[in-house]
Amino acid sequence: MLKRLSDPWPDHRAERSLGAVSLLVALLVVAMVVFVGVHAWPIFQHNGLSWLGPGGSLETEIGNMGSTGVHPPASAYHLRAWPIVYGTLLTTTIAVVFGLVIAVFSSIFIVELAPARLRKVAIPVIRLLASVPSVIYGLIGILVLVPFVGNDLVTAHEKASVQNVVELTGAGLLVTAVILTVMITPIMIALICEALVSVPSAWREGAIALGVNPVRAVLAVTVRAARPAIVAAAVLATARALGEAIMISMVSGSRSFAPKPIDGLTFLFEPLRTLASAIVDYHEGINAPALGSTLYAFAFLLLFSAFALSVAGYLIKLPLRKYQVRG
């Protein structure tokens, strides 16, 4: 038996075993969707899709879920998770919009403007920014930025104006959005830089030869040609921002509260919670069936978004192949 294995493998057996390994990887993903879906099913069964909607108090609903035992009554499955869904959409949108603008311009800086010596420093530095673990971002957020915002930016008047609803400690939308932007920008820069480099430089030089100034040439020609890659980068960054759990759980204030834009500047300081950070916040109670099912429903929603985003990314990248621009 052992001799059979140590002998040189015949080709068909090698192909079959490598294929089996690949099949295993694909099956793992199917299993992931199935397992998360099965555990999330009770929530969909009891609420339909309206659990995504507003109404009710999320904190009391989740409290009820935790307190019902092994066989919860159907009423325990009642869920209206709008504050969390809204918090996820809000932080992700803000971070992606600001991050995208910053990423496009810093990619232009790296690829076109920076002197060679500066570029040699900037590239590894930005790559480092992408690989800093999220818990370190969270630590800096909770120990440096949150106290700063809470003590210096939030005025006593603002604290008093919402004191009956939420407590403003500094942990909230502003800190979350700023750190999330810093976390996802480097990912976008990596992809956008790659696309900018692969746009034929003759196109831009042609524009410059026609008398356009260099910055306008880059914006009008190079960036425009790399547009699909920029959208693809935004899609990838959205996936990252949606799924960020630990950092947001540390700096968002962890209250199932929906920040209200009508509150003016106070809006920026109001606490929130996202789908991913809710899973971290409540994971201790996961063995209560109703609460567990809720958390799996959140996970299923995240999985579904990741899936949708990866399909979107694929569709966006199709026109890139036409131009033979890698991205």
Next chain:
Amino acid sequence: MSTMAPRSAQPNGPMMTGPGRRSSPMTWRWGDRVALAFAWFAGIGLCVIAAAIVLYMGYRGVQYLRPTLLFSRPSISTSQSGTGGFLDPLLGTGLLTLIGIVLAVPLAVGSALWIAEYGRPTWLARAVESSIEVVAGTPDIVIALFGLSIFQLRLFAPFSFTASGGGVFGKSFIAAGSMMSLIALPPLFTATRDGLQAVPAHMREAAFALGKTRIATIRRVLLPSVRSNIATGVTLGVSRIIGDTAIVVLLLGETLRIESQGSVPGVGLLRGTGSTLTSYVYGNSPAGEGGAPQKAYAAAFVLMVFVLALNLLVDRIGRSQAESVGLSSAGAVV
């Protein structure tokens, strides 16, 4: 027009900046001037943020890190001086990384080889590639919940701590490590596949012409030539594993020390629970229950040193690879 004056501009420069430039920004439209300023601001700003993070963590690390912290085990105490160091989380990080990489390498390299060298039937190859893309886009917290749902099955009871009532906790080094392998899988797969696709076809053809089978070609020709790609992938995978917190928090049990389950030494350790540097930082930050920011800073500093070292390693491997293959590094910015 003065801007059209003939001049000896360098033809190959990325853009005519410096003394020989074609037009001074002072003559541009306002929008372009703002764009130029913002590009410089954004690029340099990001570098400054990165430098600030590294310097701040370094400052806090020097301030709070003591050698005794690295070599003493954590313990429960009411006073700050009695809670010990983070030897166990450090070992936990090492063990978890080892398990994750050992599981991920065969999966990733195997499927990359199959995709690049065989890839029949095509629909299956495409399905495998897309599923790895889905894994890459899946948040770690979702992977952690998936792991929990698998390892709480009765079938997998031997892999984790089982309560006397028969409840399976689903938290152990094996549980966390196998989910970590999913985290490390996509970068490892992509690096290997790209390396294989970059191997020139004539190398394969030469091997076939010498009468080698496909698998012999893979073993003797292809694997040696993509060694550095695999190394890059492993390094990227390691840096993702040591930086991950969500999986550790959900699947490793977050016990202070490494607790073995059962009496068999090796197996007991794998079935046991523990913590890692990331979960130690999380637990000791104000977000966790520890409330010991000094220790969180010290552990985060150690984590940061690891991340920096891995980054340098990726750089080093990439550079030696570029030299040996003769690729221009311009194609691989960032």
